[in-house]
Amino acid sequence: MSTSRLTRCVTWCSSLALATAAAALGAVTASPAANGGQSAPVVFHVGIGNEADSFNPFLGIEAESYEMWALMYDQMITYSMKDMSPQPGLASSWDTSNNGLTWTFHIRSGVKWSDGQPLTAADIAYTYNRILDGGPEAATWGSYLKSVTKITAPDPETVLLTLSKPNAVLPLLPMPIIPEHIWKNIDEDKVKSYPNEPQNGQPVVGSGPFRLVQGTAGGSSYRFVVNPDYWQGRPNFDEVDFTVFKNGDTLVQALEKGEIDFAEGLSPLDKRALDGRSGITAILGDSPGFDEIAFNTGAADPKTGKPIGDGNPALQDPKFRYALGFAINNDQIVSKVYQGGGSAGDTIVPPSYSQYHWTPPSDVAFSYDPQRAGQLLEQAGYKMGSNGLRTMPDGSPIGTLRLMARGESPTSVGTMQYFKEWLNNIGINAEVQTMESGKLTNVILDGNFDAFQWGWYVEPDPDSMLSYMTCGQRGNWSDSWYCNPAYDKLYTAQHSEMDQATREDMVKQMQQMLFMDAPYLVTTYGGNVEAYRSDRFTCFTPQPNPGGVLLFQYGAYNYVHAAPVGSGVCSSADATAASASSSSGISMVAWVVGAVVVVAVLAGALVLALRRRATAGQRA
Amino acid sequence: MSVRTEVAEVTAAVQPTERRRRGGRGRYVLSKVAGSVGALFFMLVFNFFLFRVLPGDPVRTLGRNRLVSDKQVAELRQTLGLDQSLPRQFVTYLENTFTGQFGLSFRYRQPVSGLILDRLGPTLVLVGTATVLSTVIGIYVGMVSAWNRGRPVDNVSTWSGLVLYSMPEWWLGLLLLAVFAVGLGPVPGLFPVNGLITTGVDMWSVAGLLDMAWHLTLPVITLTLAYVAEYSLIMRSSLLDEMGEDYLLTARAKGLRDIHVRRRHAARNALLPTTTLVALNLGFVVSGAITIETVFSIPGLGLLTTEALSVPDYPLLQGTFLFFSAAVIVANLAANLLYGLLDPRVRT
Numbered sequence: 001m002s003t004s005r006l007t008r009c010v011t012w013c014s015s016l017a018l019a020t021a022a023a024a025l026g027a028v029t030a031s032p033a034a035n036g037g038q039s040a041p042v043v044f045h046v047g048i049g050n051e052a053d054s055f056n057p058f059l060g061i062e063a064e065s066y067e068m069w070a071l072m073y074d075q076m077i078t079y080s081m082k083d084m085s086p087q088p089g090l091a092s093s094w095d096t097s098n099n100g101l102t103w104t105f106h107i108r109s110g111v112k113w114s115d116g117q118p119l120t121a122a123d124i125a126y127t128y129n130r131i132l133d134g135g136p137e138a139a140t141w142g143s144y145l146k147s148v149t150k151i152t153a154p155d156p157e158t159v160l161l162t163l164s165k166p167n168a169v170l171p172l173l174p175m176p177i178i179p180e181h182i183w184k185n186i187d188e189d190k191v192k193s194y195p196n197e198p199q200n201g202q203p204v205v206g207s208g209p210f211r212l213v214q215g216t217a218g219g220s221s222y223r224f225v226v227n228p229d230y231w232q233g234r235p236n237f238d239e240v241d242f243t244v245f246k247n248g249d250t251l252v253q254a255l256e257k258g259e260i261d262f263a264e265g266l267s268p269l270d271k272r273a274l275d276g277r278s279g280i281t282a283i284l285g286d287s288p289g290f291d292e293i294a295f296n297t298g299a300a301d302p303k304t305g306k307p308i309g310d311g312n313p314a315l316q317d318p319k320f321r322y323a324l325g326f327a328i329n330n331d332q333i334v335s336k337v338y339q340g341g342g343s344a345g346d347t348i349v350p351p352s353y354s355q356y357h358w359t360p361p362s363d364v365a366f367s368y369d370p371q372r373a374g375q376l377l378e379q380a381g382y383k384m385g386s387n388g389l390r391t392m393p394d395g396s397p398i399g400t401l402r403l404m405a406r407g408e409s410p411t412s413v414g415t416m417q418y419f420k421e422w423l424n425n426i427g428i429n430a431e432v433q434t435m436e437s438g439k440l441t442n443v444i445l446d447g448n449f450d451a452f453q454w455g456w457y458v459e460p461d462p463d464s465m466l467s468y469m470t471c472g473q474r475g476n477w478s479d480s481w482y483c484n485p486a487y488d489k490l491y492t493a494q495h496s497e498m499d500q501a502t503r504e505d506m507v508k509q510m511q512q513m514l515f516m517d518a519p520y521l522v523t524t525y526g527g528n529v530e531a532y533r534s535d536r537f538t539c540f541t542p543q544p545n546p547g548g549v550l551l552f553q554y555g556a557y558n559y560v561h562a563a564p565v566g567s568g569v570c571s572s573a574d575a576t577a578a579s580a581s582s583s584s585g586i587s588m589v590a591w592v593v594g595a596v597v598v599v600a601v602l603a604g605a606l607v608l609a610l611r612r613r614a615t616a617g618q619r620a
Numbered sequence: 621m622s623v624r625t626e627v628a629e630v631t632a633a634v635q636p637t638e639r640r641r642r643g644g645r646g647r648y649v650l651s652k653v654a655g656s657v658g659a660l661f662f663m664l665v666f667n668f669f670l671f672r673v674l675p676g677d678p679v680r681t682l683g684r685n686r687l688v689s690d691k692q693v694a695e696l697r698q699t700l701g702l703d704q705s706l707p708r709q710f711v712t713y714l715e716n717t718f719t720g721q722f723g724l725s726f727r728y729r730q731p732v733s734g735l736i737l738d739r740l741g742p743t744l745v746l747v748g749t750a751t752v753l754s755t756v757i758g759i760y761v762g763m764v765s766a767w768n769r770g771r772p773v774d775n776v777s778t779w780s781g782l783v784l785y786s787m788p789e790w791w792l793g794l795l796l797l798a799v800f801a802v803g804l805g806p807v808p809g810l811f812p813v814n815g816l817i818t819t820g821v822d823m824w825s826v827a828g829l830l831d832m833a834w835h836l837t838l839p840v841i842t843l844t845l846a847y848v849a850e851y852s853l854i855m856r857s858s859l860l861d862e863m864g865e866d867y868l869l870t871a872r873a874k875g876l877r878d879i880h881v882r883r884r885h886a887a888r889n890a891l892l893p894t895t896t897l898v899a900l901n902l903g904f905v906v907s908g909a910i911t912i913e914t915v916f917s918i919p920g921l922g923l924l925t926t927e928a929l930s931v932p933d934y935p936l937l938q939g940t941f942l943f944f945s946a947a948v949i950v951a952n953l954a955a956n957l958l959y960g961l962l963d964p965r966v967r968t
Binding site: 045053054056059061134135136138139140142143146192193195214216217218219220221222223241243244245246247249250251253254256257259408435436437438439441442456457464467468476477 | 674675676677680681682683684685686687688689690691692693695696699724727728729730731735738794797798801802803809812813814815816819913914915916917918919923924930932
């Protein structure tokens with residue numbers, strides 16, 4: 001390597017590096033100046049595990065989309081923080097006619113869309129009528145308007161619902177209300193692909209506490225800015241940013257580093273790691289859902305009633321299924337399979353919905369008691385054979401029960417592996433078969449299974465969950481093929497029962513029926529781990545209160561009411577008056593490291609180029 | 621990565637038959653192009669049926685725990701166009717493909733072409749940069765290593781190459797993350813843990829480009845380390861093959877310096893297999909690096925495709941797979957044509 005070449009390189013490289021560094025430094029010093037004068041905006045950074053799939057409230061299905069619609073839009077009726085019972089939203093009050101066939105909602109005045117137009121009863125009626133008219137709107141929200149025949153807005157402050165028969169699920173109406181003056185141009189055909197995203201830098205028109213200014217369905221980040229004129233009062237954040245983390249470990253690391261302020265959907269193990277970390281609070285909140293072991297109670301063609309599939313006949317006997325409930329150790333499933341992230345379950349309505357949940361009395365409630373399971377099986381005729389295996393009442397072997405687990409879910413596989421051992425303990429052979437959930441869906445519809453593990457999410461009104469267990473849902477959403485006319489009769493009755501206390505009794509009776517017939521053995525109630533920078537943000541309220549989750553609630557309560565530490569909004573945590581430092585834009589480190597990377601790449605390219613030239617020169 | 625190498629071997633194995641053909645350059649090019657077009661058409665048809673054989677019903681996956689009545693289910697089925705007969709759906713698929721829109725994704729309800737374009741950028745930057753870097757570094761390392769066969773430099777590079785090659789990419793990524801993004805002991809967390817760019821920063825400004833370089837440093841390093849051995853090992857072995865040749869003796873006898881013998885004579889002749897490999901691998905650049913895109917949450921095509929599988933999102937899967945196969949077929953064609961150019965024995 002000649003000296004001249006070296007010198008040339010050094011000169012080139014260093015001047016280039018200097019130029020880049022100067023540019024970078026110039027930008028660094030310039031950027032704070034742009035903000036100068038006013039205090040930095042309060043940005044709340046949320047890390048989520050999944051993308052929003054559509055900002056069009058008629059199309060999306062992911063929980064993330066629902067969360068973001070709640071920031072963009074209001075609902076006529078919302079849910080209370082305490083127990084998710086119906087609570088005034090855009091409607092300040094409502095009343096029902098005596099026969100339950102007419103509902104009158106009184107709408108607040110003075111609410112405005114973000115483009116300044118007033119939000120009136122007409123917008124609400126328009127939204128609901130779109131759903132009533134069918135199409136993708138009906139596919140998404142149709143179930144909430146069951147028996148509703150007509151929706152009108154006789155004046156700007158009144159919405160009238162006319163029903164063909166009483167519907168006890170009302171006033172549960174969680175649909176986001178959309179502006180008629182924008183959506184009237186989006187017809188039935190266009191709505192199928194209408195993205196409802198910001199265009200030309202204009203935010204999406206809504207009435208909610210925040211406005212979507214940046215982000216696209218399936219994207220990796222979403223940016224919302226505050227609606228300063230929000231009718232429930234200005235939120236304490238100036239901006240809410242969502243970032244998608246496809247990897248749970250990096251989500252935790254980003255929280256620890258302070259790149260985000262809130263981490264949603266962590267694992268119970270993450271909570272253990274974060275507990276005791278100063279400045280971070282991790283909570284395990286009740287998530288209103290359950291996981292169950294479901295049985296093939298007798299698959300049959302829903303129209304003809306002809307049996308289909310190859311389910312084990314023993315599982316068609318409710319006594320056999322109920323007995324198995326004593327062979328399962330739910331506490332062990334919670335601690336070993338769910339790592340403590342949840343609680344032992346009993347019925348299909350989670351206890352967070354305290355008014356509807358039926359608690360099995362101690363004489364019938366399940367507890368881990370293989371002996372009792374054995375006794376119950378003996379009584380029902382499933383005697384222990386000489387080979388240590390139980391037989392059918394007619395003496396024939398039971399055979400091997402096929403326990404299907406969903407391969408993508410470790411808890412599903414873990415639960416079934418334990419269940420297999422517990423079945424062996426009481427003299428029943430079983431094997432675990434693992435498959436992808438799409439495959440399992442087909443297997444369930446064909447009735448070619450004995451048991452599987454899955455779960456459901458339960459809405460604040462248990463009506464739809466209860467409906468999945470009716471005879472009419474066989475071949476649709478019923479996966480245990482359970483069919484009990486007495487249960488169906490109760491389901492129909494509770495659906496139109498307008499007296500709340502009577503309805504609650506009926507709902508409890510239905511849970512009791514299911515518990516004793518045991519098409520499902522509910523193993524666990526869900527838990528959701530969330531963590532946030534308590535050194536920066538405070539004033540979060542759980543839903544249900546106490547014991548619930550902090551974000552991904554029904555509604556946008558905490559986005560409006562949570563606040564930076566030290567802002568004096570709520571008194572509790574303000575003693576630790578650390579200033580809320582959430583810088584927007586990119587950090588100094590980004591500039592320096594980014595510049596170094598660029599310099600390195602350019603220098604490398606340069607060296608290569610020079611070497612080529614030098615060699616050519618030498619050869620000549 | 622192993623798939624890539626196999627493809628390279630397959631193409632190499634095809635070469636002797638080509639050698640026997642007569643007819644010169646034009647026919648060679650023509651036959652290659654025709655073959656590629658045929659392959660593309662086969663993929664077009666195969667693609668449609670491939671995903672419909674997958675277990676699972678998109679309507680049931682998308683509707684679970686959300687839809688209640690069978691009327692709602694029917695509405696969704698109709699919205700997705702799945703209420704139509706299979707032949708009719710196939711015709712729709714062909715129409716959508718030839719209009720370039722590829723239909724609407726079931727999950728995102730947006731044109732598939734738009735989704736692919738959105739995700740193509742990050743993938744090209746990530747995998748493309750890593751491929752270029754690993755090619756350059758790999759060839760150089762392989763060359764030095766072969767030239768110094770048996771010496772410490774060879775041992776170190778071969779062994780570290782093998783270790784990196786056999787290490788799962790995502791694990792390497794997580795290690796780098798833990799050390800350089802989170803910080804470990806005296807090492808501060810220099811890089812962001814996640815994503816492509818800071819939310820709210822304009823990608824097309826100087827600040828945006830620097831921010832992106834900062835975000836992509838770790839993932840690119842991870843992929844480069846993972847890919848480098850593939851090139852260095854192939855380069856090493858092909859250079860070793862050349863090293864016993866007489867022309868090198870001649871070159872040395874002419875009095876050329878060692879470095880020139882290596883670079884101007886040996887390396888050029890040893891580059892042939894590596895060139896094929898590079899050309900073929902370029903076809904795989906667009907299909908992304910699923911594990912690394914997941915670890916670093918980079919919204920690339922690999923991630924998009926994996927997620928589409930869980931629905932299964934037929935239009936999106938058809939679109940991405942057609943795109944991937946087109947890229948591989950084109951790269952293959954390019955490799956074949958390039959080979960013909962570089963090694964005249966092939967086309968005569």
